[in-house]
Amino acid sequence: MEILRYAAFTERPDGGNPAGVVLDADGLTSGEMQAVAADLGYAESAFLSRRRPGSATVRYFAPEAEIPFCGHATIATGVALAERDGPGTLALSTSVGVLALTTARVDGRLVASLETVEPWVDTMDPGRRADLLRHLRLAEDDLSADLPVLLSFAGNVHPIVPVRDAGVLRALDYDYDGLRALMAAEGWGATVAVVHRLAPDVFEARNPFPPGGVREDPATGSAAASLGAYLRARGEVVPPGVLTVHQGADVGRPSLITVGIPATGGLTVSGGAVRIAA
Incomplete structure (x- = not known):
């Protein structure tokens, strides 16, 4: 298991909100995801499973509990995926619904955008x-x-x-x-x-x-x-x-x-x- 670490909503590693990102969490139980999030100690970490071209499922864990949805960990996930696979759009299944996650290069850097569910x-x-x-x-x-x-x-x-x-x-x-x-x-x-x-x-x-x-x-x-x-x-x-x-x-x-x-x-x-x- 590779645990990636990103700071989201920033251009510097010591700014923004840190998030753990696991891009292949299919073999992890809920307890194991919770343990990883607790060990990292970040506000949230994102765990992707069922990755297919154009789609994936994600779960979010804070140090003490699973969270239905997390913006900064989703942004971190989008940038992590774009660095590996290139910019594009992903249908991301969450416990609150399916989100459109898009990444693009803006002024030479990767920017991720997510569309929320109906507010x-x-x-x-x-x-x-x-x-x-x-x-x-x-x-x-x-x-x-x-x-x-x-x-x-x-x-x-x-x-x-x-x-x-x-x-x-x-x-x-x-x-x-x-x-x-x-x-x-x-x-x-x-x-x-x-x-x-x-x-x-x-x-x-x-x-x-x-x-x-x-x-x-x-x-x-x-x-x-x-x-x-x-x-x-x-x-x-x-x-x-x-x-x-x-x-x-x-x-x-x-x-x-x-x-x-x-x-x-x-x-x-x-x-x-x-x-x-x-």
Whole structure:
């Protein structure tokens, strides 16, 4: 078994979000995949099986649990495959549906793009909202006056929590155990997207990830897609549009995620990835 290591949504090995990638996982059990992910300690790792020309199946594991969908590990997988087989398009079967994964050379580097499943956006129960803010250690006056706290799905359910300014985002220091318990009770298996708007189509984000056993995710493709769905549902962007999300600087791994927002349907998450030495 060859375990590849890539940093996604970056052009440098010490940036972005690291992911493990196993391109031939047909002989691995779920327990063995979980053990590999735990040993790597990355936010997620991707395991491909049933590879055929133009298609494959993928499963994602965080250090402590299997995750339905992961954006950055998918981007890493796309670049890893393109480096071996050349750019192209792959129908990737995941537990949330079939995704189109496309790679191309852009300005001399490989860029991968995935199209998400159909997103949705919903309100949050007031009690759960209060619990969420309590565990994030955020007060009402820490929040954006213009953008509400909502749930958004584009492969994973992400609470979207817009805050009023960069100072609140920088100071984020949440209750890990309390947030972990709340997310488990609610079935929120990915990250909470705490975001701050820099421009109409530019945000910075921090993403606590206790369900996966990770304090903070450096780059979260599924959360960026969910933020794009949130903005589209609220009429905050005019499709077709492009959302840029800066993430990871607060944990020393700056990343850049691009989300294409069409008028309807799934969103397109794009980024590069670079190999990390073992």
